[in-house]
Amino acid sequence: MKAFMDEQFLLNTETAVTLYEQFAKSMPIIDYHCHLDPKAIYEDKPFANLTEVWLYGDHYKWRAMRANGIEEQYVTGGEGVSDYDRFLAYAKTVPMTLGNPLYHWSHLELRRLFGIDELINEKNAPVIWEKANARLGEQSFTPRGLIRGSNVRVVCTTDDPADTLEYHRKLSEEQELGFQVRPSFRPDKALEINRATFLPWLQRLEEVSGYQLGDYEQLLKALGARVQYFHDTGCLLSDHAIDKVMYAEATKEQAAAIYEKALRGEAVSLEEEAAYKSYTLLYLGRLYAELGWTMQLHIKAHRNNNSAMYDKLGPDTGYDSINDGPLAEPLVKLLDGMERGGGLPRTILYSLNAADNDVLASIIGSFQGGGIPGKIQLGSAWWFNDTIDGMLAQMKSLANMGLLARFVGMLTDSRSFLSYPRHEYFRRILCNLLGDWVEAGLVPHDMELLGSIVEGICYRNAEQYFNFGAK
Numbered sequence: 001m002k003a004f005m006d007e008q009f010l011l012n013t014e015t016a017v018t019l020y021e022q023f024a025k026s027m028p029i030i031d032y033h034c035h036l037d038p039k040a041i042y043e044d045k046p047f048a049n050l051t052e053v054w055l056y057g058d059h060y061k062w063r064a065m066r067a068n069g070i071e072e073q074y075v076t077g078g079e080g081v082s083d084y085d086r087f088l089a090y091a092k093t094v095p096m097t098l099g100n101p102l103y104h105w106s107h108l109e110l111r112r113l114f115g116i117d118e119l120i121n122e123k124n125a126p127v128i129w130e131k132a133n134a135r136l137g138e139q140s141f142t143p144r145g146l147i148r149g150s151n152v153r154v155v156c157t158t159d160d161p162a163d164t165l166e167y168h169r170k171l172s173e174e175q176e177l178g179f180q181v182r183p184s185f186r187p188d189k190a191l192e193i194n195r196a197t198f199l200p201w202l203q204r205l206e207e208v209s210g211y212q213l214g215d216y217e218q219l220l221k222a223l224g225a226r227v228q229y230f231h232d233t234g235c236l237l238s239d240h241a242i243d244k245v246m247y248a249e250a251t252k253e254q255a256a257a258i259y260e261k262a263l264r265g266e267a268v269s270l271e272e273e274a275a276y277k278s279y280t281l282l283y284l285g286r287l288y289a290e291l292g293w294t295m296q297l298h299i300k301a302h303r304n305n306n307s308a309m310y311d312k313l314g315p316d317t318g319y320d321s322i323n324d325g326p327l328a329e330p331l332v333k334l335l336d337g338m339e340r341g342g343g344l345p346r347t348i349l350y351s352l353n354a355a356d357n358d359v360l361a362s363i364i365g366s367f368q369g370g371g372i373p374g375k376i377q378l379g380s381a382w383w384f385n386d387t388i389d390g391m392l393a394q395m396k397s398l399a400n401m402g403l404l405a406r407f408v409g410m411l412t413d414s415r416s417f418l419s420y421p422r423h424e425y426f427r428r429i430l431c432n433l434l435g436d437w438v439e440a441g442l443v444p445h446d447m448e449l450l451g452s453i454v455e456g457i458c459y460r461n462a463e464q465y466f467n468f469g470a471k
């Protein structure tokens with residue numbers, strides 16, 4: 001029996017241990033997709049207590065607490081509930097998360113960041129609370145301290161085109177920051193023509209961009225101007241939540257007519273939605289390609305399932321799940337449309353449905369090219385797949401059908417400054433997979449080759465692929 005989460009955690013062969021210790025462990029982190037708040041990084045305020053830094057905003061933990069029978073006021077807060085009460089409710093929940101990555105992540109976070117080795121449970125809760133809070137006053141526990149201490153070189157946040165990027169601009173002027181903070185362009189609200197957010201968002205965009213958005217041509221120009229503004233602020237990635245991939249070929253005139261219908265408050269059919277989205281995405285794809293950006297497509301989330309809770313708490317609060325439905329045909333058409341128009345950027349495809357791994361791994365092979373290693377990527381196991389099994393499945397699909405060695409690796413997708421140990425978790429799983437292959441005689445015991453592949457997937461591939469060294 002191995003000891004719980006010892007130095008060889010998740011590393012079952014000598015080769016895996018060597019790969020992890022000698023190559024993976026010391027590689028810096030590039031967190032190219034997350035939901036951290038740039039304002040919090042800029043202001044760099046210390047956290048009041050462990051609950052604030054660990055539980056506020058973390059919908060993964062909230063889901064587990066609800067499933068454990070914890071009442072909502074202890075999950076997301078409520079009158080008369082202290083931060084300690086909320087922490088205690090989570091501490092009680094952790095032992096019940098056995099088998100869920102939260103069990104490992106939570107222990108890794110306390111161990112690596114706070115040096116706290118206690119098992120997390122109700123009995124140890126007071127001690128953990130004391131020890132962690134005592135450390136939160138140290139300089140290394142502010143947002144910047146945590147980023148630096150985790151050896152993070154680049155953080156890419158997720159930002160709306162109408163955002164002023166005020167804090168990114170301020171951060172970019174700082175000489176001693178020690179890491180890059182870059183925005184990512186996430187124009188979902190421009191594409192979701194059928195959602196209630198569409199018209200209010202256009203108004204915001206009008207204010208920020210100065211364009212009068214009464215016709216589609218102006219919308220395209222305004223989006224183009226925002227892409228350029230983001231680029232000038234250091235952006236190199238876009239991100240799209242495409243819950244359902246749709247494709248319908250459309251002319252600009254058709255897209256414009258649909259846009260105008262929406263402006264008049266008239267109903268837009270699903271076919272029209274597909275046409276509008278397709279034309280607009282192709283246009284954006286061209287801009288991304290021209291600027292050397294990477295486009296991320298996050299596909300098949302089924303969001304806001306519990307409408308009563310949505311009304312109380314809003315989005316991203318733990319009420320989403322995995323969607324199903326057709327993917328290959330509309331996605332291939334979309335990528336093909338971009339390629340034909342000369343505008344297929346570097347692209348990362350993530351599906352929340354792990355059943356799509358092979359579909360995506362085979363599709364990416366049809367659009368590689370341009371002399372860019374791994375131009376089209378199978379994205380790292382995302383959200384509900386960010387588990388041991390999920391990561392293995394994603395890497396195996398990629399290896400079976402494409403080039404694992406060109407994979408740009410892990411990201412946290414997190415809203416918490418404590419999530420960087422997820423990179424360690426991923427790296428151990430990666431090294432173990434390669435170690436198993438060596439053990440089985442499937443690949444040579446060539447540590448130079450294996451080591452360079454590990455370093456590539458942990459850090460170098462991403463650095464090169466996204467061009468983070470450029471400016």
Ligand SMILES: O=C[C@H](O)[C@@H](O)[C@@H](O)[C@H](O)C(=O)O
Nearest residue numbers: 035241301316383413414415
């Ligand atoms: O890991 C889960 C994520 O943070 C999840 O909340 C996001 O991926 C979000 O749905 C998004 O659309 O960007």
